[in-house]
Amino acid sequence: KFQDFAVHExxxxxxAFQKLPLWLNExxxxxTQDRYKGTPVVRTETLEYLKPQTGEKGEANAKKGxxxxxxxxxxxxxxxxNFVRGYWFTRYLEEAFPGFIxxxxxxxxxxxxxxIDKKIADLLDIEPGELWSNVDTIILDHFSPGKxx
Numbered sequence: 001k002f003q004d005f006a007v008h009e010x011x012x013x014x015x016a017f018q019k020l021p022l023w024l025n026e027x028x029x030x031x032t033q034d035r036y037k038g039t040p041v042v043r044t045e046t047l048e049y050l051k052p053q054t055g056e057k058g059e060a061n062a063k064k065g066x067x068x069x070x071x072x073x074x075x076x077x078x079x080x081x082n083f084v085r086g087y088w089f090t091r092y093l094e095e096a097f098p099g100f101i102x103x104x105x106x107x108x109x110x111x112x113x114x115x116i117d118k119k120i121a122d123l124l125d126i127e128p129g130e131l132w133s134n135v136d137t138i139i140l141d142h143f144s145p146g147k148x149x
Contacts, residue, residue: 007036019111026083027090028101034091042087047143049081050088050136088139096142097123 011029020028033041093101100123109116114128121128124138 004033004037004041007033015105018105018109020109021113021116023082023086024090024101024116025086027086027088030087031090031094042084044143046080046084047088047140049077049084050139085135085139088143089135092139092142093120093123 008029011032012025015025015028030041090101104116104119107115117131118128121131124131124134126134
């Protein structure tokens with residue numbers, strides 16, 4: 001447990017200067033834990049949080065991105081869905097486009113979420129304004145049974 005924690009927090013320490021969006025910041029930390037352990041940290045059952053739903057989970061599904069300062073205003077399902085989204089989307093980008101995130105992190109991104117979204121949307125060949133409304137479908141299609149993941 002200590003090693004998992006140390007790996008996760010070390011990633012945050014080395015990327016803090018970039019002021020990354022929460023989804024990417026947490027996604028990088030957990031994907032790095034996966035690599036360190038040699039096995040996924042997040043269970044595939046968590047993909048259920050990204051499927052269209054009703055109630056609070058549906059609300060979580062509708063709100064695609066958030067920042068740390070918004071956490072205190074969210075219910076637990078919405079918080080969990082957004083952390084799950086960050087992990088799976090980061091993992092997707094790493095698997096589908098090896099090296100993309102490394103290249104992205106070499107740029108001065110400091111608090112520039114629109115630039116990050118644009119670069120990812122360009123990579124996926126979709127409009128930046130449509131990125132977050134398509135992310136869950138992209139993730140679920142990639143990690144569905146019979147595909148990688």
